[in-house]
Amino acid sequence: MNPIDLESARSRWQAQGRKLGDHLQLDAERLTLLLSKRTATSLERRRLSLMSSMAWSGLCLGALVWFCIAVRDVPYQVMASVLGMFAFAALLQSLSELRALRALPGTLSPTEAMDLVCSLRLREVALVRAMLSCSVLLWWPFLLVIARSLGVDLLRRLDPSVTLVHVGLGLLVLLPIWWVLRWFERRRDEGDDLERSSSGGDALLEIAWQYRTLIQMGNSSETADLKPVSDQSLAFARQLQRRLQWGCVLCGTVLLLNGGHMVHRGGEWMVLTSGIVFQLSVVTWMVTTIMAAEQWRHLRQSEPILAVWKRRVPQLLRRRAEAVGLATQLAPLALANGLVSWLGTNMITSVLLLLAGLVIAWILGPSASDGTVRGFMRTRLAWLLSFGTVQTVEPE
Amino acid sequence: MIQQSFLAAIQPHRGMLIQIASAWCAVREDRHDLIQDMLVELWRAYPRYDPAKPFSTFMYRVALNVAISASRSRSRRPVAAASFHDPGFDLAAADQDLASGDDDLQALSELLRRLEPVDRGLLLLYLAGHGQNEIAETLGISVSNVSTRLHRLKLKLSQGAKP
Numbered sequence: 117m118n119p120i121d122l123e124s125a126r127s128r129w130q131a132q133g134r135k136l137g138d139h140l141q142l143d144a145e146r147l148t149l150l151l152s153k154r155t156a157t158s159l160e161r162r163r164l165s166l167m168s169s170m171a172w173s174g175l176c177l178g179a180l181v182w183f184c185i186a187v188r189d190v191p192y193q194v195m196a197s198v199l200g201m202f203a204f205a206a207l208l209q210s211l212s213e214l215r216a217l218r219a220l221p222g223t224l225s226p227t228e229a230m231d232l233v234c235s236l237r238l239r240e241v242a243l244v245r246a247m248l249s250c251s252v253l254l255w256w257p258f259l260l261v262i263a264r265s266l267g268v269d270l271l272r273r274l275d276p277s278v279t280l281v282h283v284g285l286g287l288l289v290l291l292p293i294w295w296v297l298r299w300f301e302r303r304r305d306e307g308d309d310l311e312r313s314s315s316g317g318d319a320l321l322e323i324a325w326q327y328r329t330l331i332q333m334g335n336s337s338e339t340a341d342l343k344p345v346s347d348q349s350l351a352f353a354r355q356l357q358r359r360l361q362w363g364c365v366l367c368g369t370v371l372l373l374n375g376g377h378m379v380h381r382g383g384e385w386m387v388l389t390s391g392i393v394f395q396l397s398v399v400t401w402m403v404t405t406i407m408a409a410e411q412w413r414h415l416r417q418s419e420p421i422l423a424v425w426k427r428r429v430p431q432l433l434r435r436r437a438e439a440v441g442l443a444t445q446l447a448p449l450a451l452a453n454g455l456v457s458w459l460g461t462n463m464i465t466s467v468l469l470l471l472a473g474l475v476i477a478w479i480l481g482p483s484a485s486d487g488t489v490r491g492f493m494r495t496r497l498a499w500l501l502s503f504g505t506v507q508t509v510e511p512e
Numbered sequence: 513m514i515q516q517s518f519l520a521a522i523q524p525h526r527g528m529l530i531q532i533a534s535a536w537c538a539v540r541e542d543r544h545d546l547i548q549d550m551l552v553e554l555w556r557a558y559p560r561y562d563p564a565k566p567f568s569t570f571m572y573r574v575a576l577n578v579a580i581s582a583s584r585s586r587s588r589r590p591v592a593a594a595s596f597h598d599p600g601f602d603l604a605a606a607d608q609d610l611a612s613g614d615d616d617l618q619a620l621s622e623l624l625r626r627l628e629p630v631d632r633g634l635l636l637l638y639l640a641g642h643g644q645n646e647i648a649e650t651l652g653i654s655v656s657n658v659s660t661r662l663h664r665l666k667l668k669l670s671q672g673a674k675p
Binding site for chain 2: 120122124125126128129130132133134135136137138140141142143144147151154
Protein backbone atom coordinates (compact mmCIF):
# COMPACT_ATOMS: atom_id res chain seq x y z
CA MET A 117 0.00 0.00 0.00
CA ASN A 118 1.28 3.47 -0.90
CA PRO A 119 1.65 6.08 1.83
CA ILE A 120 -1.56 8.10 2.33
CA ASP A 121 -1.72 11.64 3.60
CA LEU A 122 -4.81 11.57 5.81
CA GLU A 123 -5.15 15.36 5.97
CA SER A 124 -5.41 15.75 2.21
CA ALA A 125 -7.64 12.68 1.89
CA ARG A 126 -10.18 14.20 4.30
CA SER A 127 -11.60 16.78 1.92
CA ARG A 128 -11.77 14.28 -0.94
CA TRP A 129 -13.53 11.78 1.34
CA GLN A 130 -16.14 14.40 2.29
CA ALA A 131 -16.67 15.30 -1.36
CA GLN A 132 -17.13 11.63 -2.14
CA GLY A 133 -19.70 11.40 0.68
CA ARG A 134 -21.72 14.27 -0.78
CA LYS A 135 -21.66 12.62 -4.20
CA LEU A 136 -22.66 9.23 -2.79
CA GLY A 137 -25.69 10.81 -1.11
CA ASP A 138 -27.31 11.22 -4.52
CA HIS A 139 -27.68 7.45 -4.74
CA LEU A 140 -29.97 7.33 -1.71
CA GLN A 141 -33.35 8.70 -2.60
CA LEU A 142 -35.15 9.55 0.62
CA ASP A 143 -38.63 10.99 0.75
CA ALA A 144 -41.58 10.74 3.10
CA GLU A 145 -43.25 7.99 1.07
CA ARG A 146 -40.09 5.86 0.91
CA LEU A 147 -39.37 6.31 4.59
CA THR A 148 -42.91 5.28 5.55
CA LEU A 149 -42.66 2.24 3.27
CA LEU A 150 -39.31 1.27 4.76
CA LEU A 151 -40.59 1.62 8.32
CA SER A 152 -43.74 -0.34 7.47
CA LYS A 153 -41.73 -3.18 5.96
CA ARG A 154 -39.37 -3.28 8.91
CA THR A 155 -42.28 -3.18 11.34
CA ALA A 156 -43.92 -6.04 9.48
CA THR A 157 -40.68 -8.03 9.73
CA SER A 158 -40.40 -7.30 13.43
CA LEU A 159 -44.02 -8.30 14.01
CA GLU A 160 -43.56 -11.49 12.01
CA ARG A 161 -40.56 -12.45 14.15
CA ARG A 162 -42.57 -11.75 17.28
CA ARG A 163 -45.47 -13.88 16.00
CA LEU A 164 -43.12 -16.80 15.33
CA SER A 165 -41.59 -16.44 18.78
CA LEU A 166 -45.05 -16.33 20.37
CA MET A 167 -46.19 -19.40 18.51
CA SER A 168 -43.19 -21.41 19.66
CA SER A 169 -43.76 -20.14 23.21
CA MET A 170 -47.40 -21.22 22.98
CA ALA A 171 -46.41 -24.66 21.73
CA TRP A 172 -43.99 -25.09 24.64
CA SER A 173 -46.48 -23.87 27.26
CA GLY A 174 -49.18 -26.08 25.74
CA LEU A 175 -46.88 -29.08 25.88
CA CYS A 176 -46.07 -28.46 29.56
CA LEU A 177 -49.74 -27.92 30.39
CA GLY A 178 -50.73 -31.10 28.55
CA ALA A 179 -48.08 -33.10 30.41
CA LEU A 180 -49.28 -31.74 33.77
CA VAL A 181 -52.93 -32.47 32.98
CA TRP A 182 -51.95 -35.98 31.96
CA PHE A 183 -50.04 -36.30 35.25
CA CYS A 184 -53.09 -35.19 37.26
CA ILE A 185 -55.27 -37.78 35.50
CA ALA A 186 -52.73 -40.60 35.72
CA VAL A 187 -51.61 -40.03 39.33
CA ARG A 188 -54.66 -40.12 41.53
CA ASP A 189 -52.94 -38.70 44.57
CA VAL A 190 -54.34 -35.41 45.91
CA PRO A 191 -51.09 -33.77 47.18
CA TYR A 192 -49.38 -34.45 43.86
CA GLN A 193 -52.41 -33.24 41.95
CA VAL A 194 -52.34 -29.99 43.94
CA MET A 195 -48.65 -29.48 43.17
CA ALA A 196 -49.13 -30.28 39.49
CA SER A 197 -52.08 -27.88 39.39
CA VAL A 198 -49.99 -25.05 40.81
CA LEU A 199 -47.32 -25.66 38.18
CA GLY A 200 -50.04 -25.99 35.56
CA MET A 201 -51.40 -22.58 36.50
CA PHE A 202 -48.12 -20.99 35.53
CA ALA A 203 -47.99 -22.89 32.26
CA PHE A 204 -51.58 -21.81 31.62
CA ALA A 205 -50.71 -18.17 32.43
CA ALA A 206 -47.81 -18.30 29.96
CA LEU A 207 -50.09 -19.82 27.34
CA LEU A 208 -52.73 -17.15 27.91
CA GLN A 209 -50.14 -14.37 27.79
CA SER A 210 -48.78 -15.59 24.44
CA LEU A 211 -52.29 -16.06 23.09
CA SER A 212 -53.47 -12.60 24.13
CA GLU A 213 -50.34 -11.00 22.68
CA LEU A 214 -50.82 -12.89 19.45
CA ARG A 215 -54.43 -11.72 19.28
CA ALA A 216 -53.35 -8.14 20.00
CA LEU A 217 -50.82 -8.32 17.17
CA ARG A 218 -53.38 -9.73 14.75
CA ALA A 219 -55.87 -7.01 15.68
CA LEU A 220 -53.29 -4.24 15.26
CA PRO A 221 -55.12 -1.24 13.77
CA GLY A 222 -54.00 -0.55 10.24
CA THR A 223 -54.15 3.17 10.96
CA LEU A 224 -51.20 2.99 13.37
CA SER A 225 -47.96 4.50 12.15
CA PRO A 226 -44.99 2.10 11.99
CA THR A 227 -43.39 3.79 15.01
CA GLU A 228 -46.57 3.46 17.06
CA ALA A 229 -46.82 -0.18 16.04
CA MET A 230 -43.20 -0.81 17.12
CA ASP A 231 -43.89 0.90 20.46
CA LEU A 232 -46.94 -1.29 20.92
CA VAL A 233 -44.78 -4.36 20.33
CA CYS A 234 -42.36 -3.09 23.00
CA SER A 235 -45.21 -2.60 25.48
CA LEU A 236 -46.50 -6.12 24.77
CA ARG A 237 -43.03 -7.44 25.52
CA LEU A 238 -43.12 -5.64 28.85
CA ARG A 239 -46.23 -7.63 29.79
CA GLU A 240 -44.30 -10.78 29.09
CA VAL A 241 -41.47 -9.49 31.28
CA ALA A 242 -43.98 -9.02 34.13
CA LEU A 243 -45.01 -12.66 33.85
CA VAL A 244 -41.39 -13.80 33.83
CA ARG A 245 -40.79 -11.67 36.94
CA ALA A 246 -43.72 -13.36 38.69
CA MET A 247 -42.34 -16.79 37.73
CA LEU A 248 -38.87 -15.92 38.96
CA SER A 249 -40.26 -14.60 42.25
CA CYS A 250 -42.01 -17.93 42.79
CA SER A 251 -39.08 -20.01 41.55
CA VAL A 252 -37.80 -20.92 45.03
CA LEU A 253 -41.33 -21.82 46.09
CA LEU A 254 -41.95 -23.89 42.98
CA TRP A 255 -38.74 -25.82 42.55
CA TRP A 256 -39.58 -28.33 45.29
CA PRO A 257 -43.07 -29.22 43.94
CA PHE A 258 -41.47 -29.38 40.48
CA LEU A 259 -38.86 -31.85 41.74
CA LEU A 260 -41.50 -33.92 43.52
CA VAL A 261 -43.74 -34.06 40.45
CA ILE A 262 -40.82 -35.04 38.20
CA ALA A 263 -39.76 -37.74 40.66
CA ARG A 264 -43.34 -39.01 40.96
CA SER A 265 -43.72 -39.20 37.20
CA LEU A 266 -40.61 -41.40 37.23
CA GLY A 267 -42.19 -43.60 39.88
CA VAL A 268 -40.45 -42.26 43.01
CA ASP A 269 -42.75 -41.05 45.78
CA LEU A 270 -40.36 -38.53 47.41
CA LEU A 271 -43.17 -36.82 49.29
CA ARG A 272 -43.74 -39.87 51.47
CA ARG A 273 -40.17 -41.09 51.54
CA LEU A 274 -38.90 -37.85 53.06
CA ASP A 275 -39.87 -36.40 56.39
CA PRO A 276 -42.78 -33.89 56.13
CA SER A 277 -40.47 -31.23 57.62
CA VAL A 278 -38.50 -31.23 54.34
CA THR A 279 -41.52 -30.01 52.40
CA LEU A 280 -42.49 -27.62 55.17
CA VAL A 281 -39.05 -26.00 55.24
CA HIS A 282 -38.96 -25.66 51.45
CA VAL A 283 -42.42 -24.13 51.28
CA GLY A 284 -41.62 -21.83 54.22
CA LEU A 285 -38.41 -20.63 52.62
CA GLY A 286 -40.13 -20.19 49.26
CA LEU A 287 -42.75 -17.96 50.86
CA LEU A 288 -40.09 -16.11 52.82
CA VAL A 289 -38.01 -15.16 49.79
CA LEU A 290 -40.99 -14.39 47.56
CA LEU A 291 -41.02 -10.66 48.29
CA PRO A 292 -37.22 -10.16 48.48
CA ILE A 293 -36.76 -11.75 45.03
CA TRP A 294 -39.57 -9.62 43.61
CA TRP A 295 -37.96 -6.53 45.12
CA VAL A 296 -34.51 -7.41 43.72
CA LEU A 297 -35.97 -7.96 40.25
CA ARG A 298 -37.76 -4.61 40.44
CA TRP A 299 -34.53 -2.96 41.52
CA PHE A 300 -32.67 -4.39 38.53
CA GLU A 301 -35.45 -3.23 36.24
CA ARG A 302 -35.34 0.30 37.66
CA ARG A 303 -31.59 0.44 37.19
CA ARG A 304 -32.06 -0.65 33.60
CA ASP A 305 -34.70 2.01 33.05
CA GLU A 306 -32.28 4.67 34.25
CA GLY A 307 -29.96 3.93 31.30
CA ASP A 308 -28.98 6.38 28.60
CA ASP A 309 -32.06 7.66 26.77
CA LEU A 310 -30.41 7.76 23.40
CA GLU A 311 -29.07 4.26 23.75
CA ARG A 312 -32.43 2.94 24.85
CA SER A 313 -34.23 4.72 22.06
CA SER A 314 -31.86 3.55 19.38
CA SER A 315 -32.31 -0.06 20.45
CA GLY A 316 -35.88 0.04 19.26
CA GLY A 317 -36.68 -2.62 21.84
CA ASP A 318 -34.43 -5.03 19.98
CA ALA A 319 -32.23 -7.08 22.28
CA LEU A 320 -29.71 -7.66 19.52
CA LEU A 321 -28.86 -3.97 19.37
CA GLU A 322 -28.20 -3.85 23.08
CA ILE A 323 -25.04 -5.86 22.46
CA ALA A 324 -23.62 -2.82 20.72
CA TRP A 325 -24.25 -0.69 23.80
CA GLN A 326 -22.73 -3.19 26.14
CA TYR A 327 -19.71 -3.11 23.89
CA ARG A 328 -19.63 0.69 23.95
CA THR A 329 -20.08 0.79 27.72
CA LEU A 330 -17.08 -1.45 28.09
CA ILE A 331 -15.09 0.84 25.83
CA GLN A 332 -16.15 3.74 28.04
CA MET A 333 -14.92 1.87 31.07
CA GLY A 334 -11.55 1.56 29.40
CA ASN A 335 -11.52 5.32 29.15
CA SER A 336 -8.65 5.86 31.57
CA SER A 337 -5.08 6.95 31.37
CA GLU A 338 -3.71 3.43 31.61
CA THR A 339 -5.57 2.35 28.46
CA ALA A 340 -4.87 5.55 26.55
CA ASP A 341 -1.49 4.21 25.53
CA LEU A 342 -2.72 1.20 23.65
CA LYS A 343 -0.72 -1.75 22.49
CA PRO A 344 -1.74 -4.38 19.98
CA VAL A 345 -2.96 -7.66 21.44
CA SER A 346 0.00 -9.86 22.25
CA ASP A 347 -0.02 -13.65 22.11
CA GLN A 348 1.08 -13.72 25.73
CA SER A 349 -1.86 -11.57 26.75
CA LEU A 350 -4.29 -13.75 24.84
CA ALA A 351 -2.81 -16.90 26.35
CA PHE A 352 -3.20 -15.40 29.82
CA ALA A 353 -6.83 -14.48 29.16
CA ARG A 354 -7.60 -17.95 27.83
CA GLN A 355 -6.04 -19.49 30.92
CA LEU A 356 -8.11 -17.17 33.09
CA GLN A 357 -11.28 -18.10 31.25
CA ARG A 358 -10.51 -21.79 31.74
CA ARG A 359 -10.16 -21.16 35.49
CA LEU A 360 -13.51 -19.43 35.55
CA GLN A 361 -15.06 -22.34 33.68
CA TRP A 362 -13.54 -24.77 36.16
CA GLY A 363 -14.98 -22.55 38.89
CA CYS A 364 -18.42 -23.14 37.35
CA VAL A 365 -17.85 -26.90 37.28
CA LEU A 366 -16.78 -26.84 40.93
CA CYS A 367 -19.83 -24.77 41.88
CA GLY A 368 -22.03 -27.31 40.11
CA THR A 369 -20.34 -30.13 42.01
CA VAL A 370 -20.84 -28.31 45.31
CA LEU A 371 -24.51 -27.80 44.43
CA LEU A 372 -24.99 -31.50 43.72
CA LEU A 373 -23.14 -32.57 46.88
CA ASN A 374 -25.07 -30.15 49.05
CA GLY A 375 -28.35 -31.16 47.38
CA GLY A 376 -27.58 -34.83 48.02
CA HIS A 377 -26.69 -34.04 51.60
CA MET A 378 -29.96 -32.17 52.11
CA VAL A 379 -31.97 -35.09 50.77
CA HIS A 380 -29.96 -37.51 52.90
CA ARG A 381 -30.43 -35.47 56.08
CA GLY A 382 -33.73 -34.00 54.96
CA GLY A 383 -35.52 -34.34 58.24
CA GLU A 384 -33.25 -31.92 60.09
CA TRP A 385 -34.40 -28.34 59.79
CA MET A 386 -30.92 -26.98 60.54
CA VAL A 387 -29.44 -28.89 57.62
CA LEU A 388 -32.23 -27.87 55.30
CA THR A 389 -32.35 -24.17 56.16
CA SER A 390 -28.61 -23.66 56.06
CA GLY A 391 -28.32 -26.00 53.07
CA ILE A 392 -30.85 -24.08 50.99
CA VAL A 393 -29.30 -20.70 51.82
CA PHE A 394 -25.90 -22.14 50.94
CA GLN A 395 -27.35 -23.56 47.72
CA LEU A 396 -28.75 -20.15 46.72
CA SER A 397 -25.42 -18.48 47.46
CA VAL A 398 -23.51 -20.97 45.33
CA VAL A 399 -26.00 -20.45 42.49
CA THR A 400 -25.48 -16.67 42.77
CA TRP A 401 -21.76 -17.15 42.65
CA MET A 402 -21.97 -19.54 39.72
CA VAL A 403 -24.11 -17.11 37.72
CA THR A 404 -21.52 -14.38 38.32
CA THR A 405 -18.71 -16.68 37.23
CA ILE A 406 -20.59 -17.67 34.08
CA MET A 407 -21.24 -13.99 33.31
CA ALA A 408 -17.56 -13.16 33.70
CA ALA A 409 -16.54 -16.09 31.52
CA GLU A 410 -19.19 -15.26 28.90
CA GLN A 411 -18.04 -11.63 28.64
CA TRP A 412 -14.75 -12.88 27.31
CA ARG A 413 -16.46 -14.19 24.18
CA HIS A 414 -17.39 -10.62 23.20
CA LEU A 415 -14.16 -8.92 24.21
CA ARG A 416 -11.37 -10.65 22.44
CA GLN A 417 -10.85 -8.06 19.71
CA SER A 418 -8.41 -5.71 21.32
CA GLU A 419 -6.01 -5.07 24.14
CA PRO A 420 -8.00 -2.20 25.76
CA ILE A 421 -11.14 -4.31 25.88
CA LEU A 422 -9.12 -7.17 27.30
CA ALA A 423 -7.64 -4.81 29.89
CA VAL A 424 -11.12 -3.64 30.87
CA TRP A 425 -12.29 -7.22 31.21
CA LYS A 426 -9.32 -8.09 33.40
CA ARG A 427 -10.14 -5.15 35.63
CA ARG A 428 -13.88 -5.81 35.60
CA VAL A 429 -13.71 -9.46 36.63
CA PRO A 430 -12.24 -8.91 40.11
CA GLN A 431 -14.60 -5.97 40.67
CA LEU A 432 -17.55 -8.13 39.71
CA LEU A 433 -16.41 -11.08 41.79
CA ARG A 434 -15.59 -8.89 44.79
CA ARG A 435 -19.00 -7.25 44.74
CA ARG A 436 -20.63 -10.67 44.48
CA ALA A 437 -18.39 -11.95 47.27
CA GLU A 438 -19.80 -9.24 49.53
CA ALA A 439 -23.34 -10.25 48.63
CA VAL A 440 -22.56 -13.93 49.12
CA GLY A 441 -20.85 -13.11 52.41
CA LEU A 442 -23.99 -11.38 53.61
CA ALA A 443 -26.31 -14.05 52.28
CA THR A 444 -24.44 -17.04 53.62
CA GLN A 445 -24.51 -16.34 57.32
CA LEU A 446 -25.66 -19.92 57.65
CA ALA A 447 -23.12 -21.39 55.25
CA PRO A 448 -20.56 -22.29 57.98
CA LEU A 449 -23.34 -24.14 59.76
CA ALA A 450 -24.11 -26.09 56.58
CA LEU A 451 -20.42 -26.81 56.03
CA ALA A 452 -19.97 -27.98 59.62
CA ASN A 453 -23.05 -30.15 59.29
CA GLY A 454 -21.71 -31.52 56.02
CA LEU A 455 -18.38 -32.39 57.60
CA VAL A 456 -20.13 -34.11 60.49
CA SER A 457 -22.13 -36.15 58.03
CA TRP A 458 -19.40 -36.93 55.48
CA LEU A 459 -16.42 -37.46 57.77
CA GLY A 460 -18.33 -38.96 60.67
CA THR A 461 -16.71 -36.49 63.08
CA ASN A 462 -18.44 -34.57 65.83
CA MET A 463 -19.45 -30.93 65.51
CA ILE A 464 -16.47 -29.51 67.46
CA THR A 465 -13.95 -31.31 65.23
CA SER A 466 -15.79 -30.10 62.14
CA VAL A 467 -15.75 -26.49 63.29
CA LEU A 468 -12.05 -26.77 64.12
CA LEU A 469 -11.35 -28.25 60.66
CA LEU A 470 -13.21 -25.36 59.07
CA LEU A 471 -11.28 -22.84 61.12
CA ALA A 472 -7.99 -24.47 60.14
CA GLY A 473 -9.00 -24.29 56.48
CA LEU A 474 -9.88 -20.62 56.82
CA VAL A 475 -6.56 -19.82 58.53
CA ILE A 476 -4.60 -21.57 55.76
CA ALA A 477 -6.62 -19.70 53.11
CA TRP A 478 -6.04 -16.45 55.03
CA ILE A 479 -2.29 -16.94 55.08
CA LEU A 480 -2.06 -18.00 51.41
CA GLY A 481 -4.54 -15.38 50.15
CA PRO A 482 -3.63 -12.04 48.59
CA SER A 483 -3.15 -8.92 50.68
CA ALA A 484 -5.82 -6.23 50.84
CA SER A 485 -5.50 -3.56 48.15
CA ASP A 486 -6.80 -0.58 50.16
CA GLY A 487 -5.53 -1.47 53.64
CA THR A 488 -8.99 -1.34 55.26
CA VAL A 489 -10.58 -4.17 57.23
CA ARG A 490 -13.46 -4.22 54.76
CA GLY A 491 -11.08 -4.45 51.82
CA PHE A 492 -9.16 -7.14 53.67
CA MET A 493 -12.29 -9.26 54.14
CA ARG A 494 -13.57 -8.68 50.63
CA THR A 495 -10.26 -9.60 49.00
CA ARG A 496 -9.98 -12.84 50.92
CA LEU A 497 -13.60 -13.85 50.54
CA ALA A 498 -13.48 -13.20 46.80
CA TRP A 499 -10.23 -15.11 46.53
CA LEU A 500 -11.66 -18.08 48.40
CA LEU A 501 -14.91 -18.15 46.47
CA SER A 502 -13.28 -17.69 43.07
CA PHE A 503 -10.84 -20.55 43.59
CA GLY A 504 -7.97 -18.08 43.37
CA THR A 505 -9.16 -16.43 40.13
CA VAL A 506 -9.40 -12.93 41.58
CA GLN A 507 -5.76 -12.88 42.49
CA THR A 508 -4.87 -13.94 38.95
CA VAL A 509 -6.64 -10.97 37.41
CA GLU A 510 -5.51 -8.31 39.90
CA PRO A 511 -4.19 -5.32 37.92
CA GLU A 512 -0.46 -5.10 38.20
CA MET B 513 -44.16 17.15 10.52
CA ILE B 514 -41.46 15.27 12.38
CA GLN B 515 -40.97 13.13 9.31
CA GLN B 516 -40.30 16.21 7.16
CA SER B 517 -37.93 17.63 9.75
CA PHE B 518 -36.10 14.29 9.94
CA LEU B 519 -35.78 14.10 6.18
CA ALA B 520 -34.50 17.66 6.00
CA ALA B 521 -31.90 16.93 8.67
CA ILE B 522 -30.69 13.70 7.11
CA GLN B 523 -30.54 14.82 3.45
CA PRO B 524 -27.08 16.49 3.60
CA HIS B 525 -25.55 13.46 5.33
CA ARG B 526 -27.02 10.58 3.29
CA GLY B 527 -23.68 9.72 1.74
CA MET B 528 -22.27 9.04 5.16
CA LEU B 529 -24.61 6.06 5.52
CA ILE B 530 -23.14 4.50 2.37
CA GLN B 531 -19.61 5.18 3.57
CA ILE B 532 -20.27 3.54 6.95
CA ALA B 533 -22.03 0.60 5.33
CA SER B 534 -19.13 0.15 2.90
CA ALA B 535 -16.68 0.14 5.80
CA TRP B 536 -18.67 -2.62 7.53
CA CYS B 537 -20.00 -4.84 4.77
CA ALA B 538 -18.22 -6.19 1.72
CA VAL B 539 -21.40 -7.63 0.17
CA ARG B 540 -23.80 -5.18 -1.47
CA GLU B 541 -26.98 -6.87 -0.13
CA ASP B 542 -25.60 -6.62 3.41
CA ARG B 543 -24.86 -2.93 2.85
CA HIS B 544 -28.40 -2.43 1.63
CA ASP B 545 -29.80 -4.06 4.79
CA LEU B 546 -27.44 -2.13 7.03
CA ILE B 547 -28.42 1.22 5.51
CA GLN B 548 -32.08 0.36 6.08
CA ASP B 549 -31.32 -0.63 9.68
CA MET B 550 -29.50 2.64 10.26
CA LEU B 551 -32.34 4.68 8.78
CA VAL B 552 -34.95 2.91 10.90
CA GLU B 553 -32.98 3.39 14.11
CA LEU B 554 -32.22 7.02 13.26
CA TRP B 555 -35.90 7.64 12.71
CA ARG B 556 -36.78 6.00 16.02
CA ALA B 557 -34.08 7.93 17.88
CA TYR B 558 -34.83 11.25 16.19
CA PRO B 559 -37.42 12.54 18.73
CA ARG B 560 -34.63 12.48 21.34
CA TYR B 561 -32.13 14.37 19.20
CA ASP B 562 -30.86 17.52 20.91
CA PRO B 563 -30.93 20.30 18.27
CA ALA B 564 -28.22 22.19 20.19
CA LYS B 565 -25.72 19.60 18.94
CA PRO B 566 -24.70 18.90 15.34
CA PHE B 567 -27.01 16.42 13.63
CA SER B 568 -24.09 14.65 11.98
CA THR B 569 -22.64 13.71 15.40
CA PHE B 570 -25.98 12.27 16.49
CA MET B 571 -26.29 10.47 13.18
CA TYR B 572 -22.82 8.94 13.42
CA ARG B 573 -23.42 7.78 16.97
CA VAL B 574 -26.61 5.91 16.16
CA ALA B 575 -25.35 4.64 12.80
CA LEU B 576 -22.09 3.30 14.27
CA ASN B 577 -23.98 1.56 17.08
CA VAL B 578 -26.23 -0.09 14.54
CA ALA B 579 -23.26 -1.08 12.36
CA ILE B 580 -21.35 -2.64 15.27
CA SER B 581 -24.44 -4.45 16.44
CA ALA B 582 -25.33 -5.67 12.97
CA SER B 583 -21.85 -7.05 12.35
CA ARG B 584 -22.13 -9.03 15.58
CA SER B 585 -25.62 -10.34 15.06
CA ARG B 586 -25.54 -10.96 11.32
CA SER B 587 -24.85 -14.65 11.69
CA ARG B 588 -27.91 -15.06 13.94
CA ARG B 589 -30.22 -12.87 11.93
CA PRO B 590 -32.83 -14.30 9.57
CA VAL B 591 -31.61 -12.59 6.41
CA ALA B 592 -34.71 -13.44 4.38
CA ALA B 593 -36.97 -11.72 6.92
CA ALA B 594 -34.86 -8.57 6.97
CA SER B 595 -34.46 -8.21 3.21
CA PHE B 596 -36.54 -5.61 1.47
CA HIS B 597 -35.24 -4.14 -1.73
CA ASP B 598 -35.70 -0.41 -2.04
CA PRO B 599 -35.26 0.78 -5.64
CA GLY B 600 -34.39 4.24 -4.28
CA PHE B 601 -31.09 2.85 -3.00
CA ASP B 602 -28.88 2.64 -6.05
CA LEU B 603 -25.92 0.93 -4.45
CA ALA B 604 -24.60 -0.37 -7.77
CA ALA B 605 -24.04 3.23 -8.88
CA ALA B 606 -22.59 4.04 -5.45
CA ASP B 607 -20.15 1.14 -5.87
CA GLN B 608 -19.11 2.54 -9.23
CA ASP B 609 -18.45 5.91 -7.63
CA LEU B 610 -16.41 4.27 -4.88
CA ALA B 611 -14.41 2.27 -7.42
CA SER B 612 -13.77 5.28 -9.61
CA GLY B 613 -12.43 7.34 -6.71
CA ASP B 614 -8.72 8.06 -6.51
CA ASP B 615 -6.28 5.40 -5.30
CA ASP B 616 -5.98 6.92 -1.83
CA LEU B 617 -9.72 6.76 -1.19
CA GLN B 618 -9.94 3.18 -2.44
CA ALA B 619 -7.02 2.21 -0.25
CA LEU B 620 -8.72 3.93 2.69
CA SER B 621 -11.94 1.99 2.04
CA GLU B 622 -10.03 -1.27 2.06
CA LEU B 623 -8.13 -0.27 5.17
CA LEU B 624 -11.35 0.62 7.01
CA ARG B 625 -12.72 -2.90 6.57
CA ARG B 626 -9.62 -4.39 8.16
CA LEU B 627 -9.56 -2.15 11.23
CA GLU B 628 -11.13 -3.13 14.53
CA PRO B 629 -14.57 -1.53 15.14
CA VAL B 630 -13.42 1.36 17.36
CA ASP B 631 -10.60 2.42 15.03
CA ARG B 632 -12.95 2.02 12.09
CA GLY B 633 -15.50 4.35 13.66
CA LEU B 634 -12.78 6.77 14.68
CA LEU B 635 -11.28 6.98 11.19
CA LEU B 636 -14.71 7.40 9.61
CA LEU B 637 -15.50 10.28 11.96
CA TYR B 638 -12.13 11.88 11.36
CA LEU B 639 -12.47 11.62 7.60
CA ALA B 640 -15.96 13.16 7.84
CA GLY B 641 -14.37 16.22 9.39
CA HIS B 642 -15.20 15.77 13.07
CA GLY B 643 -12.90 17.17 15.73
CA GLN B 644 -11.25 15.05 18.38
CA ASN B 645 -13.71 16.14 21.09
CA GLU B 646 -16.67 15.17 18.95
CA ILE B 647 -15.07 11.83 18.06
CA ALA B 648 -14.40 11.13 21.73
CA GLU B 649 -18.00 11.96 22.65
CA THR B 650 -19.44 9.89 19.83
CA LEU B 651 -17.33 6.82 20.50
CA GLY B 652 -17.41 7.18 24.27
CA ILE B 653 -13.64 7.22 24.71
CA SER B 654 -11.32 9.90 26.07
CA VAL B 655 -9.84 12.66 23.93
CA SER B 656 -6.33 11.44 24.73
CA ASN B 657 -7.34 7.96 23.62
CA VAL B 658 -8.63 9.40 20.34
CA SER B 659 -5.42 11.34 19.91
CA THR B 660 -3.25 8.27 20.50
CA ARG B 661 -5.24 6.09 18.16
CA LEU B 662 -5.32 8.75 15.47
CA HIS B 663 -1.59 9.31 15.73
CA ARG B 664 -0.95 5.60 15.24
CA LEU B 665 -3.30 5.39 12.30
CA LYS B 666 -1.65 8.38 10.64
CA LEU B 667 1.76 6.87 11.23
CA LYS B 668 0.74 3.60 9.65
CA LEU B 669 -0.85 5.31 6.69
CA SER B 670 2.11 7.61 6.10
CA GLN B 671 4.40 4.57 6.12
CA GLY B 672 2.08 2.69 3.77
CA ALA B 673 2.00 -0.17 6.26
CA LYS B 674 -0.87 -2.59 6.57
CA PRO B 675 -2.83 -2.22 9.83
